[in-house]
Amino acid sequence: MVTKRFGQYLAHAGILATIVLLLLPLVWMLSTSFKRPADLFGAGLGLFPSRPILTNYLLAWTKYALPTWFLNSVVTAVGVTLGQLATSTLAAYGFTRFVFPGKRLCFVAVLGAMIVPFQVTMIPNYILVADLGLLNTWWAVILPNLHSAFGIFLLRQYFLGLPQELFDAANLDGAGPYQTFLRVVLPMSRAPLGALGIYLFLGAWNAYFWPLLVLTEPATRTLPIGLRSFLDAELGIEWGLLMAASTLASLPALVAFAVAQKQLISSFVMSGIKG
Amino acid sequence: MRAKTAPVARHGRLASLIPPLIFLGPAALLLFVFVYWPLGYTVYLSLLDWNLVSPQREFVGWANYLLLLREPTFWTAVKNTLIYLVVLLPTELFLPLAMALLLQSIAAKRIREVYQALIFSPTVLSFAIASIIWVWMFNPMGGVLSRVFRAVGLPALAWLSDAHLSLWAIVLVSAWKVFGYNLVIFLAALAAIPAEYLEAARIDGASGWKVFRWVTWPLLGPTTFFVLVTTAIFTGTQVFIPIHVLTQGGPYNSSTNLVYLIYQYGFQFFQVGPASAASVITFLGFLVLTYLQITCLERFVHYGH
Numbered sequence: 001m002v003t004k005r006f007g008q009y010l011a012h013a014g015i016l017a018t019i020v021l022l023l024l025p026l027v028w029m030l031s032t033s034f035k036r037p038a039d040l041f042g043a044g045l046g047l048f049p050s051r052p053i054l055t056n057y058l059l060a061w062t063k064y065a066l067p068t069w070f071l072n073s074v075v076t077a078v079g080v081t082l083g084q085l086a087t088s089t090l091a092a093y094g095f096t097r098f099v100f101p102g103k104r105l106c107f108v109a110v111l112g113a114m115i116v117p118f119q120v121t122m123i124p125n126y127i128l129v130a131d132l133g134l135l136n137t138w139w140a141v142i143l144p145n146l147h148s149a150f151g152i153f154l155l156r157q158y159f160l161g162l163p164q165e166l167f168d169a170a171n172l173d174g175a176g177p178y179q180t181f182l183r184v185v186l187p188m189s190r191a192p193l194g195a196l197g198i199y200l201f202l203g204a205w206n207a208y209f210w211p212l213l214v215l216t217e218p219a220t221r222t223l224p225i226g227l228r229s230f231l232d233a234e235l236g237i238e239w240g241l242l243m244a245a246s247t248l249a250s251l252p253a254l255v256a257f258a259v260a261q262k263q264l265i266s267s268f269v270m271s272g273i274k275g
Numbered sequence: 276m277r278a279k280t281a282p283v284a285r286h287g288r289l290a291s292l293i294p295p296l297i298f299l300g301p302a303a304l305l306l307f308v309f310v311y312w313p314l315g316y317t318v319y320l321s322l323l324d325w326n327l328v329s330p331q332r333e334f335v336g337w338a339n340y341l342l343l344l345r346e347p348t349f350w351t352a353v354k355n356t357l358i359y360l361v362v363l364l365p366t367e368l369f370l371p372l373a374m375a376l377l378l379q380s381i382a383a384k385r386i387r388e389v390y391q392a393l394i395f396s397p398t399v400l401s402f403a404i405a406s407i408i409w410v411w412m413f414n415p416m417g418g419v420l421s422r423v424f425r426a427v428g429l430p431a432l433a434w435l436s437d438a439h440l441s442l443w444a445i446v447l448v449s450a451w452k453v454f455g456y457n458l459v460i461f462l463a464a465l466a467a468i469p470a471e472y473l474e475a476a477r478i479d480g481a482s483g484w485k486v487f488r489w490v491t492w493p494l495l496g497p498t499t500f501f502v503l504v505t506t507a508i509f510t511g512t513q514v515f516i517p518i519h520v521l522t523q524g525g526p527y528n529s530s531t532n533l534v535y536l537i538y539q540y541g542f543q544f545f546q547v548g549p550a551s552a553a554s555v556i557t558f559l560g561f562l563v564l565t566y567l568q569i570t571c572l573e574r575f576v577h578y579g580h
Contacts, residue, residue, distance in 0.1 A: 147302055202399060
């Protein structure tokens, strides 16, 4: 019994040590965001600001184009998320409810799209978006990202698990494929759609590579691209401001996580268990 | 199922194709325009000499591939991509698994959930913003790492400007980022193992390690496979972000990888041909890797379900 309790203490200690290491960057970001410029390079560990101030936040909001970047991030992330949800739900339903020639091939094509890294196709995509005259617009980010092979795959799994009686009943009631989809399937799928939605939103909110290529004008940048541009100021990066801005930019994701922690983790796990 | 009961008359068959077309059409069109067509177009571009903007494009055949094969930076990028894989795959397999087992041994459910949430929280941060924080953490003057090193009497290291360290700085940031994700996957898989299996093994007198080796580990097979595949994809594609933010592939290309090389050729040097050739090579490498993982692991993995 004694060894068992000792083992528990040891497990707690090991886990807590890991947590401290994992959260150190977050603590460091928060701590720096409250520091005065004079205190940035002091002695000691500096884990907590000795004379905390709030001005970094005010300055970050007004001096950087933070509100504009925020808006760009929100619009593109919401647009991408809604678009991916819509096309994925439709396609997943199509795969589960219809028999048509070439269905297997279509599904293989969806699976195949998951192993084509975006980096391999980005140059033609860039040329296409540039030819359409969409560079430095919200559409440049949204349009090439309206599909999600992963979303199709995940929702198809869910729809396949819905009881057949449900569809038989809808059939008896004289509901066609469209009514069945709108009145029966969609209302029953709130939970997986919500989980997938959070997952897709986080991905879009945190997108970096593609926006980096197509959003080059300062005013069109999203938050990650905008904040990155401040590292190029070789002479004297204002770390207090930059960390305050980073905190503000991370808040939506952290709040979403705090509010919908269980759904979020389960949406990550769903992919893992069934994959 | 609807189409099966539809009338088989010719116009009826055509009509029965309309609903699936309406549901699958948008996704199919998007996947074609933004994934499959660009994939083919990349192969075509890899045979051209073109600077992305000029109307002049010259067909040069294999020249871009030969140019890459003779370019030392290309081989550095290949080597680094492999180092990132070889280091990150086992790290991100065994450390999260060990932590998941440790978490599972915690008796208090509520505390366990708090631990899990805390460990997972860094993964929701944007990888780019996380990388910016790490630039400041690595700062030799004020960064927290150099402060810790000095506190224990070690010299502060110039992580990002030392060609021997830059790659390891990228490894550290990447390992940190993906840890919590793999952990929750393993936790869920562990929770799905029926308690009777473990109990039966213990009743037969198996020790803790033996239970893990002969019961838990084989049952985790599909999950291990999944984690390896996703971590490999992450390493291949996402490590670009810390490279771009922290080191720009440097110093002296010491931390570059294939994806960063594609980015440089395409969007800094505007040499579309070599960039596309590197894309094709990367994709082929990706396919080989996926194939190897599937065939190798299928042999060792026990598909319990």
